[in-house]
Amino acid sequence: APSAAPATFQEKISQTMNKLRDSSDKAEPPSPFGDFDDPAMAQMMKELEGLMGTGDLDGVLEGVMEQMLSKELLQEPLKELAGKYPTWLADNESKVPEEDMVKYRKQLSIIEEILAIYDRSGSAQPTSEESKRVVELMQQMQDCGNPPAEIWEELAPGM
Structure with missing residues (x-):
């Protein structure tokens, strides 16, 4: 059953992050984010991919937020x-x-x-x-x- 629509901005961000996490789990190496057509999205995913390897979760989230709020x-x-x-x-x-x-x-x-x-x-x-x-x-x-x-x-x- 589909879940209720997110009511707050925070829930929408959380939902977006979950979708990003799900898509990265299903993606194939070497680049889990390599198949995006939109150049801005591809750049964001490339940056996210680089940040994921550093263990700097705050940096990852900040980078994603900055891209989403562009x-x-x-x-x-x-x-x-x-x-x-x-x-x-x-x-x-x-x-x-x-x-x-x-x-x-x-x-x-x-x-x-x-x-x-x-x-x-x-x-x-x-x-x-x-x-x-x-x-x-x-x-x-x-x-x-x-x-x-x-x-x-x-x-x-x-x-």
Whole structure:
């Protein structure tokens, strides 16, 4: 039976890491990650493969997170998400408890800060310092909980 859809960013990361682990268990030597068509994914897998041999799990996870939070992957979805918040906030200000509105406003602020980092970054891949800041901001975003259900449903129907 299929499991329930992950409810939090942390669960999604865990699910992704499990899928990566499963695929690496099934892959054949010499390179368990060699058959990816997407160049960015192939590069990430190559780096992951190199890190797996070092025993530096924190480094592996940090590298994977930096790749997953890259400008190339996140900028457009975050722009779309940021574009939906102002109208939703205005339409729901009197309907949603103030405590929740504070969290949703903070989410929008975090998204805008991430987008500003991506806008300032001259390349497709932000610097290591910028990537670390994006990771911190995504953690703060996760701490705020999920985006409003209506926005989430528009962006990811069925999630």
